[in-house]
Amino acid sequence: MRTRLRSAPTRCRRVFVHAVRSLDAVRWAPVVLAALLLGGPTALAQLAEGGARALALGRATVALGDDAWGHYNPATWSTLDQGTVALFASQPFGLAELRIAGLAAAYPTPYGTAALTARTYGFEDYRETTLGLGLARAVPLSRARRLHLGVHARLHTLSISEGFGSSNTLTVSAGALVQVVEGVQFGVHARNALAPRDADAKLDAPISTEPGLGLGLAYTPIPDATVLLAIDKSIEDQPASVRGGLEVRPIDVLAIRAGFTTAPARLSLGVGVNLTRVQAALAFENHDALGWTPAVDLTVRF
């Protein structure tokens, strides 16, 4: 039976309390300290999500298509022309307690591309699980141009052990993606447009459910390079995050990626291997205070 979570002053403290209870205080101390220094839950809130490719590109992928995750823009699903399944694993700042694993599947149908996402984060005593359903579709603007639209509904479950119970939060995101001129795509993502906003509900919600708006451009001046630029503003009390990314494909099978974000400042690097049906990506993101986050993903097309 599920019970309502007891209120805690801040989520950060809640995580901290449970980390201490899990007898790993020594390892947690620097994380929590850094998190507090950086303004509470901010540092922890921006989890390594949405695939290793997006992570390597500085999370500036709101205008980038061909992605099974749809995390930075659900409209991207409609750019997929094949069924796609992707697996993802990451260990933020090298801490096992923050480990994330995710799965995404997208399948184009005559009515649009249907997508399924799942993600789990945390450890035994503190776990966030997210299940998502998405739909994306391309709307013809003229003979050659199309507008991609997508929605992503997610159910976030937060459970804390030892009698604290669990809570569910439903959020819905929407996005659009369009090629405005040859080589330039524009993307917009109203993230968690529907999400709990009253103080009581927010306290019970997992940390990645705050609403935000992302705008971005993807510029492909030559076939083997793409430059990304994006800005993301969350409703939380933090500055807008400016993001940039560069993907270079020197040979067909290899992609080299780099990116940055501000607020918080992070640099990232990564490589990708693209075979006909299988793609693998590896990314490393460096947070200015919390250190390195490795991530890996595998994408299969069928």
Add this chain to the structure above:
Amino acid sequence: MRGRVLVFGSWWAERPSAVLLWLVLLTLFLSPVAFAQSPADSTDTEALDEAVLETLVDEDVSGDPTVLLETLEDLRDNPLDINRATAEQLALIPSISPILAETIARFREQFGEFDSLPELRAVEGVTDDVYAAARPYLSIGEVLDVVAPTPSPFPNAPSVQQVVRGLRYEVRQRVQRRLDEGRGYSDALRDDTTRASYSGSPERIYTRLRATYRRQVSANLTLEKDPGELFTWAPDQGSYGYDFASAHVAVLDAGRLDALIVGDFTAEFGQGVALWRPSGFGKGRELRPIVRSGRGLRPYSSVEENQFFRGVAATVAATPELYLSAFGSRRSLDANVVRADTSLAGSLAGSPGDAFGDTDALATSLPITGFHRTATELARKDALNETLFGGATELRLDRATVGLVGYTARFDTPIQRGARDFQRFDFEGETASMLSAYFDVTLLRNRDGGGGYQAFGEVARAPGGAVGGVVGTLAKLGREVEALVVARHYPRDFVSLRGYAFGERNGVTQNETGLYLGLRLRPARDWTVTGFFDQYRFPYLRFTVPRPATGYEALLYVEHRPTRWLTVYAQGRTETREVGLDVADPNGSVVGGLTTETRQTLRLHGSYLANRALRLRARVEVARYQEARLGGEPDRDAEFGVLLFQDVRWQTTDWLRLDARLTFFDTASFDARLYQFESDATGVLTNVVLTGRGTRAYLLATVEPTERVRLQAKLAQTRFEDRFTVGSGLDEVEGPQVRDLTVQLQIRF
């Protein structure tokens, strides 16, 4: 499962961000056929919207900019015939400068009438952009193969029968309401007679009835009740149901009669130093609107309540070149009136006897908000009567206009200025007379690329004898270069009660000297660069500024239009000026000092016409504010503000258009505020100032079941994340959000 998830359906409506989501959902699940149309032809789909106004007015415009909007709407509803309109009329269109208007007129003289509107592009200087911007205000009538043998030098006067048969009627009814009521409407406050509260309901109700015959005859009745005002029949208070009423009957451009107006009217002559309507265009990214071009006597039909005239006005053409105007107005104005036999009288400067002399009442201030919601505001209503007579002589030659205009106004209660230092040069007395001379000369350039020069200016003598004015020149060198220089000088004792000339302080044509330099270039076909630099000085004190002060403002605007469906621009703006600061001297008493503040904004904006049915716009804007400290202290940390929005216009079907926008804003303070112009019902200008942290969203639906009927509804919501009440005073709203609803019905027949 949690209850919140189950009641999902009820709380979606409270989420501002939901608007875009629902648009996306609608699009996803409705038939995509609506989008599957041919690519946009921007020249005939671009309606008059806030994007146009944004280029014309200063973002923190004062006065009532809806008056400007109505001018443009009138022009759009009665488009100018490109084969009949005079150069002067063509120059009323925002994108057509007087020089270009002359060029068009000359082209018409040389090559005959235009066969079609797009042919206008053959005129040197009419670029695709100019044509697209001017298109809504232009029409083409029948092309006459044979030129009339002896055309009259005056416009044809229609017969009464023609007018009666050709009358077109328009009814416009609008109701606006804030769904989250302010404190002033609470029953508890209303029952407490010792405290101020709003006497009426929170709706703004607007009704306009109008009959027009082309551009020549119009009869209009405009009625409005502001939020908080009573809807009551009280003729003694000047309230006939609605709190405000305005009406006129006018005949324009009929034979020798250039204008005859009975009822409400405005007078605008020259550069607006002496006489102008309640609002004017300011420093924007377009140079052209800065050059005023007075239209003379015009009927008034707007809702600004204190700055128009009421009476009779006429302009007659004595010869085809010489226009004579006369006007008389008698109306009441809002004023704070202090009577000699009350205790308040003692608070005026000196002893009561000094201030009052041989009069028994004095008007101490003239509020111009037009609100009559509380007992205090109602007491001010129509408390002062003004009787004004004026006249003008204007010589309209081929390429030059020269005029002389003057008026004398008399108040039935003398106006007494305040006793504080900064009020020393405010208007005082019973009568005010002003005389002004103006000119406007155009010289066409006979070289490759066309263009020309325009010189304009106005000099006026204010009540009390001070002389001030404005002078400038606009040079248009071919298609690519346009330069504007405007100098203004309004001395500290230059009181222009009815002026609205160009200046830093919108609408206050007093105590300012400045020089404006503007340049507009088209370095390549798809690039436009505009910049201005404006330096100004206030030679005397102002409210909250205890010393003479200086400042400057600069703008750089770069627009790129790689295709006709994509426009992107970057706009940087910076303003540094001196503001008042309370500084204590060594003894601890406050000495009025000055400090310097700088406000900067940088905006990136993109507009994409996906096709005839869909337009997407996105914007990122950052504001930075910094105040310098005195005495060697380090400057205060800069404050920042940021705004992101995504905007969608979707013409779903012939009869339904949706406008939606989602904005995220986060500003550190009011000083780092950001503005956005919004789409709204026809005739409503919405310029929202965003401060604090939160989201704003709106959805505007425009339904046009037939050509004669237009129904519009707009729901807007601002939701703050950093506060629990919104607004202040009687308008303070409990809770973190405010929602506004507008519904308007327009019928033409």
